[in-house]
Amino acid sequence: MASAAKIGVNFVLGRCVPSVKQNAAKIRVTQLLLDERINMYFEEHEHVFAYDPEKKVKTGDVVLIRQLPEKKTTLITHSVEKIIYKLGDVIDPVTSKSVVADTYRELSDEKNRLYGKVDTAFDYKKAPPRGRLEGTRDLTDKPTYTKFYAGCDDPYAW
Structure with a gap:
């Protein structure tokens, strides 16, 4: 961010990556x-x-961050302003409509209405929000670290 500081950029867009730092999210810009x-x-x-x-940012989210006027610690130089996109909820930035693969969700709903819906089709309206399995099967709230050798049996190693 040294080059960004030279030209006076205050806001930056980035993606959250796994981190074990307390009260901070690691953002890849x-x-x-x-x-x-x-x-x-x-x-x-x-x-x-x-x-x-608040740990509201999860791994994979696209966030807007702002450069702090002075550093909080030696590492923390920015603050999270807003979550732009949550992981898995793809939204077209031009039309602000939800997207599945290469089609809008409302178009696929219209096709299902016209031609008949398959019983085994996934229903986005009934799907629970992300984070429902946190603590049981979802590993996004667990501390992560890099696996340095092949014999590591820890399920949280990345």
Whole structure:
């Protein structure tokens, strides 16, 4: 974010990645950097810690973060402003309609209404919200770490 600080960017969009830091979320910010020799842009990722005391951000969410006027700690330099997209709930940014694969949900609902709905089809209106299995089968609330060797039997190792 050193280059972003030079040009005065306060808000940045990023994706939350697993982290064990207390009261903070680890956010991966993607930048496109120009290679002037071949005149092409390449992705570069930078990880920043954003202050999130309520732990409302989960792994995979796209969030808007703001640079703090002064650092909270040596690592925490940003704060989470807003969750833009939750993981799994894909929304078209232009029309603000829910999307499944490459079609809008309302179009697939209309097709189901016209041609008849299959009994085994997934119903998005009846589906429970994300996080329902937290603590039982969902591992997003567990502390994660990198598995450094193949003999690790811990189910939370990533």
